[in-house]
Amino acid sequence: MKNRKMVMIPGPTPVTRSIQNAMGRETAAFADPSFVADFKGLLADLKQMWRTQGEVFVVAGTGTLAMEMAVANTLKAGDSVLVITHGFFGDRYIDICKRKGLDVDVLSSQWGQIVPVADIETALKQKPYKAVTVTHVDTSTGVRAPIEEIGKVVRKADDCMFIVDGVCSTSAHPEYVDEMNIDILFTGSQKAFGVSPGLLVLWAGPRAMERRKTLGTIADYYVDFDNWLPIMHDPAKYFATPAVNLVWALAEAVRLIKEEGLDERCQRHNKTGKAIQAALTSLGFTLLAEKPYRAATLSNVIYPDGIDDAEFRSIAMEEGLVVAGGLGDYKGKMFRMGHMGNIDAHDVVCAIAAVERTLYRVGYQFKPGTGVGTLMRELLS
Numbered sequence: 001m002k003n004r005k006m007v008m009i010p011g012p013t014p015v016t017r018s019i020q021n022a023m024g025r026e027t028a029a030f031a032d033p034s035f036v037a038d039f040k041g042l043l044a045d046l047k048q049m050w051r052t053q054g055e056v057f058v059v060a061g062t063g064t065l066a067m068e069m070a071v072a073n074t075l076k077a078g079d080s081v082l083v084i085t086h087g088f089f090g091d092r093y094i095d096i097c098k099r100k101g102l103d104v105d106v107l108s109s110q111w112g113q114i115v116p117v118a119d120i121e122t123a124l125k126q127k128p129y130k131a132v133t134v135t136h137v138d139t140s141t142g143v144r145a146p147i148e149e150i151g152k153v154v155r156k157a158d159d160c161m162f163i164v165d166g167v168c169s170t171s172a173h174p175e176y177v178d179e180m181n182i183d184i185l186f187t188g189s190q191k192a193f194g195v196s197p198g199l200l201v202l203w204a205g206p207r208a209m210e211r212r213k214t215l216g217t218i219a220d221y222y223v224d225f226d227n228w229l230p231i232m233h234d235p236a237k238y239f240a241t242p243a244v245n246l247v248w249a250l251a252e253a254v255r256l257i258k259e260e261g262l263d264e265r266c267q268r269h270n271k272t273g274k275a276i277q278a279a280l281t282s283l284g285f286t287l288l289a290e291k292p293y294r295a296a297t298l299s300n301v302i303y304p305d306g307i308d309d310a311e312f313r314s315i316a317m318e319e320g321l322v323v324a325g326g327l328g329d330y331k332g333k334m335f336r337m338g339h340m341g342n343i344d345a346h347d348v349v350c351a352i353a354a355v356e357r358t359l360y361r362v363g364y365q366f367k368p369g370t371g372v373g374t375l376m377r378e379l380l381s
């Protein structure tokens, strides 16, 4: 019998049955009172759970559109922005900001490491930046930025927005918008929320909403806060058709998060991430991200000598485990395994067991059970 395929790439993540059911409902009119009530409830939960006195936007689109939305509503051509980058997705912001005609300065780390917070502080003292962007977890490297510390130094700068890309972290790593001095936080539905791709969620704190007011009419239409705000306050109104079934799916995802507890969910990710990473290390893999800055949402795993990436990933697929390849210089040298969202202990044990079966089939010398044993010890500790 063929193995069931477990999609363990860093997004889209497995979509659990109750979320699938929400997506499979008969589509309602966007002004249907029951849909409007569900959408309102979702928005209230998102604001309250991620703790902002500002606003939240749920809009059809992906994480990249949210990146554009953040910049379009807080910056105008000629403004200076400091992009902190720990990999491919941090770099994406350089491109986006340049196309918007911003004056872009970049602080980038070697892949696997972080930009020291002291360097960010120094840069902020040298030039008046209107915003700092940072990716909380860069999916290309598995590096988690110390956003709480960065938020403190950004807040000391005069009138500088702190924009955080939470696409690979939101609902798995703590992100409390106002308390962490975050002005804009955003994510996509397909990552730690465990919904299919297609929705962005963006929180804009009070300072970001104030900044928007200073910009007047902006060139961007679809992502303009001013166009969406009336709908976020009253979803019975129309600006552009909401993705009705995805909104229901996200509402179900948030219900599951409430049931688990957001803090408890972050703790679960922390424990599971560490256990998986210990298991992979015990099998002879090396993790790209340095230990103190390692994400809990995914593992970026460098092969031991002698393992061919294409062969490993195609055999892993036959064994029922779908993982992603490395990016940039790590293409062919690394695989990336997502472990975020609605995955449970069964999934985690099966994933490491599939890695072991794959290693056995590629002729790698190891003691079967090493990874699973390490994983179990870590999970039970």
Ligand SMILES: Cc1ncc(COP(=O)(O)O)c(C=O)c1O
Pocket (backbone or CB within 6 Å): 011, 062, 063, 064, 065, 089, 135, 137, 138, 139, 165, 166, 167, 168, 188
């Ligand atoms: C950290 C990060 N930011 C932004 C994006 C872009 O999101 P999307 O592919 O949903 O446009 C991704 C996608 O994987 C990501 O991992």
